[in-house]
Amino acid sequence: MKFKSLALLSGLLWMSGAALAEESLVTAIVTPLRQKEVVPVDNKQYKDECGSCHFAYQPGLLPAKSWEKLLNADALSKHFGDNAELDKDTLQVIHDYAIANAADKSYHKRSRKIAIATENVEAPLRITEVRYIKRKHHEIPDKMIKGNKDVKSLSYCDACHTQAAKGVFDADTVKIPNYPDWED
Amino acid sequence: MKYLYALMILGSFVAAPAALASPASDALLAKYKAEGVSKIDAAKAKADWTKETKGEDGEMMSCSTCHGTDFSKAGKHHKTHKVIEPMSPKVNAERFTDEKKIEKWFKRNCKDAWGRECTTQEKADFLTFLLAQ
Numbered sequence: 447m448k449f450k451s452l453a454l455l456s457g458l459l460w461m462s463g464a465a466l467a468e469e470s471l472v473t474a475i476v477t478p479l480r481q482k483e484v485v486p487v488d489n490k491q492y493k494d495e496c497g498s499c500h501f502a503y504q505p506g507l508l509p510a511k512s513w514e515k516l517l518n519a520d521a522l523s524k525h526f527g528d529n530a531e532l533d534k535d536t537l538q539v540i541h542d543y544a545i546a547n548a549a550d551k552s553y554h555k556r557s558r559k560i561a562i563a564t565e566n567v568e569a570p571l572r573i574t575e576v577r578y579i580k581r582k583h584h585e586i587p588d589k590m591i592k593g594n595k596d597v598k599s600l601s602y603c604d605a606c607h608t609q610a611a612k613g614v615f616d617a618d619t620v621k622i623p624n625y626p627d628w629e630d
Numbered sequence: 631m632k633y634l635y636a637l638m639i640l641g642s643f644v645a646a647p648a649a650l651a652s653p654a655s656d657a658l659l660a661k662y663k664a665e666g667v668s669k670i671d672a673a674k675a676k677a678d679w680t681k682e683t684k685g686e687d688g689e690m691m692s693c694s695t696c697h698g699t700d701f702s703k704a705g706k707h708h709k710t711h712k713v714i715e716p717m718s719p720k721v722n723a724e725r726f727t728d729e730k731k732i733e734k735w736f737k738r739n740c741k742d743a744w745g746r747e748c749t750t751q752e753k754a755d756f757l758t759f760l761l762a763q
Contacts, residue, residue: 500710527687528709529741533734598711 471553484556486613489543495536499528501604503573504613505547506557511569513544556615574600586622596623649761650719654729662754671751675759678752683744691743693756701763718763726761 484506487493496502505513515521517540522530532540545551550561563578570576583591583600591597597605604610609619622628651659659670680699682690689708696714697705702721705714719725726732736756740748748756 498712499707500712523741524686526709527685529738531734531738531741602711 481553482555483615484554484613485547485552486611489539491536491539492543495532495540499530501602501610503603505544506549506552506554506613507560507573507579508548508576509550509561509564509569510545510548511550512564512571513541513548515569515571517541517544572601590622590625590628594622594624649758650726651761652719652727654732655726655757655761658729658732659754659757662750662757665750667751667754670758671755672759672762675752675755678756679759681744685742685745693739693743695743696739701760717760719761720763726757732757 484504487502487504492505493502508516516525517537519531519534519537522532522537549557549564552558552561559578560576563576564570567577573579579600591600603615606620606622607615608621609616620628679693682692682695685691691708695708697717701718702716704716706712707714715724716722717725736748736753740746740752
């Protein structure tokens with residue numbers, strides 16, 4: 447297990463220098479280690495704008511049809527109950543980046559699973575509504591998430607996924623606050 | 631009036647007794663003045679800071695809901711609990727140094743807290759009040 451995470455990490459490190467825009471099938475195949483997780487956010491504006499209020503969820507965590515619903519001027523003015531308006535130019539950059547890197551445009555394993563889970567259903571607005579994500583967290587008792595004062599909701603990816611910002615959500619990297627003995 | 635204002639700006643640079651102005655905040659305050667603000671009322675901003683309005687989902691909201699009332703301390707987003715860096719420019723050197731950013735957050739946060747955009751007068755009051763913290 448140790449070796450696997452090490453290999454994954456070195457793979458990610460190796461790739462971090464490369465431009466990670468919408469990936470082609472060829473690059474996905476010749477870099478098999480990258481296929482496992484989710485492409486990390488590599489757009490500064492996206493990271494800054496989204497990340498100023500919450501974890502900057504990687505575009506590869508939702509399909510393009512979801513990002514289309516979320517990232518328009520009207521929807522952003524009532525973004526889960528908050529005003530998250532952006533000026534037109536910034537919105538365009540963020541929208542385009544999310545669409546180009548959406549789950550259904552990625553060859554990464556986790557993004558593929560999300561793409562498949564959302565293929566024939568209405569576009570989810572929340573990552574936590576995606577069937578695959580729900581299933582992955584199904585066995586974790588409520589007291590460790592909702593009832594955990596340092597977690598509170600499944601929405602706070604990085605509360606437990608220590609490598610979430612790097613796009614790594616592997617069980618090996620999970621540390622649930624206040625439950626040091628938890629094992630997958 | 632113009633002279634008085636120029637003197638005030640000059641004063642704030644020379645003596646810098648309370649307010650930590652930046653080129654961005656100076657430019658914005660000048661813009662607000664040009665848009666008709668003649669008298670700044672920092673005391674009103676102080677009172678307004680904790681003025682609560684009921685939001686769409688029934689939650690009582692004010693500036694202090696997320697930013698708190700101790701400007702030297704970090705605040706917390708009411709929903710995502712993300713840390714919001716301190717509002718005081720003395721503690722947080724980045725605060726009020728980017729005109730676009732200031733306007734962006736005025737627009738969003740006034741709508742979130744009060745359900746409407748702030749008037750130019752209110753923005754001038756808030757900015758002056760916060761610069762002095």
